[in-house]
Each structure stands twice: as C-alpha cells, then as structure tokens.
Amino acid sequence: MANVIYKDNNLIEASYALTLSEQRLILIAIIAAREIVNDLTSDTLLTIHASEYMKHFNLSRQSAYEALQAACDNLFERRIAYRAIDPVTGKPAIYKSRWVSKVGYVKEAACAQLIFAPDILKLFVKLERKFTQYELKQIAQLSSVYAIRLYELLIRWRSTGKLYISMANLRD
Numbered sequence: 001m002a003n004v005i006y007k008d009n010n011l012i013e014a015s016y017a018l019t020l021s022e023q024r025l026i027l028i029a030i031i032a033a034r035e036i037v038n039d040l041t042s043d044t045l046l047t048i049h050a051s052e053y054m055k056h057f058n059l060s061r062q063s064a065y066e067a068l069q070a071a072c073d074n075l076f077e078r079r080i081a082y083r084a085i086d087p088v089t090g091k092p093a094i095y096k097s098r099w100v101s102k103v104g105y106v107k108e109a110a111c112a113q114l115i116f117a118p119d120i121l122k123l124f125v126k127l128e129r130k131f132t133q134y135e136l137k138q139i140a141q142l143s144s145v146y147a148i149r150l151y152e153l154l155i156r157w158r159s160t161g162k163l164y165i166s167m168a169n170l171r172d
Contacts (some may be wrong), residue, residue: 003031003056003136008123010082012132012152018099020145021067022075024057025112026099027136030124033116037125042101042118050110056140068112072105075114082123095119132156 005027018026019129025048032046054064078099097119104113124131136153142148 004058004133005030006034006124006131006132006133007137007152008082009156010084011080011120011123012156014080014082016145018078019071019074020143020148021071022078023145023148024053025068025071025075025114027055027139028052029114029116031136033121034125037143040121040123040125043115045102045113045115048112048114056136058141065110068110069105069107072103072112072114073167075103080120082119084112 007030011069017129029046032048033040034042036044048068050061050064050068053068054061057064057067058085059067076098079096081094081096083094084094085091098117099120100114101117102113102115105111106113132155133153134152138155139148139151142151
C-alpha cells in the first residue's frame with residue numbers, strides 16, 4: 001500500500017502549531033492508522049518505530065531516536081481547534097481537542113506509541129469531503145515545518161487550480 005496521507009482540511013490548518021518532529025510522527029501514525037482502518041478505534045495503540053521514522057525521512061539512527069523522543073515529549077499538550085457542523089443543531093461550530101489521548105516513548109524498543117483522540121480520528125479516517133491527500137514521499141525531504149505547511153497549503157487547492165487564502169492567513 002502506498003504511503004498516502006489523507007487529512008481533513010481542518011487537520012491541515014491545525015498541524016501548523018506542531019514542530020517538525022511532531023508533524024512527522026503524526027504523518028507516519030496516520031498512515032499506520034489508515035492501514036488498519038477497519039479495526040481502528042479510539043483505544044487503538046499505534047506503534048511507530050525509530051527505524052520507520054529513519055527510513056521515511058532519511059535520518060541517522062540517533063537523529064530518529066531524538067526526534068521521536070522530542071515529539072512524544074510535547075505532543076500530549078498540543079491542542080487543535082477545528083470547524084464542523086454541530087450534529088444537534090446543524091449549525092457551524094468550533095471544537096477543541098487534543099491530538100492524542102495517550103503518547104509515550106519506549107526507549108528500550110526505540111519506538112513511540114500513541115492513541116489518537118477520538119475527534120482527530122474522524123479527521124483522517126472515512127473522509128467524504130474537504131480533505132487533502134498526498135504521498136508521504138512528496139514531503140519526506142522537506143526539513144522545516146514551514147516547507148510542509150506551504151506544501152500542504154498548495155496541494156490543498158490543486159484540484160481547483162486556484163489558491164484562496166488571505167494575506168493575514170498566509171502570514172499566520
């Protein structure tokens with residue numbers, strides 16, 4: 001299966017606050033989660049080995065260990081705000097959630113383990129509209145969060161052939 005990332009456009013905007021190592025961990029975890037989509041629940045513990053991180057992002061073993069550990073250190077504290085239609089009223093709403101409900105680094109196994117928060121799962125699984133997809137290899141060599149942000153912003157609008165973003169949003 002190709003390493004294709006599917007993200008709700010709200011998730012793309014929310015990932016702007018993540019560090020490079022956190023974004024990369026989330027991307028690999030999205031791929032892992034989508035591979036088991038039929039068995040995926042809000043209790044599914046995903047394991048990302050440093051060797052995977054190393055392979056996807058062309059890093060040394062030590063750099064991969066350090067990046068995974070750094071990503072785990074802060075990821076639990078990260079929050080996301082996203083827009084959705086309230087299922088009760090049918091009106092637009094802004095919701096807040098954490099990215100993960102659990103995250104940890106197992107030093108002896110050189111792996112990160114995480115459980116996506118329930119609200120996050122629906123933003124990359126069973127998407128029906130307003131989502132963006134691309135292959136992980138397309139951003140694997142990008143070495144800054146700004147490059148990934150710009151790529152996702154541009155790829156988000158590729159089907160329309162036009163980019164709709166205000167200067168204030170671009171600056172943010």
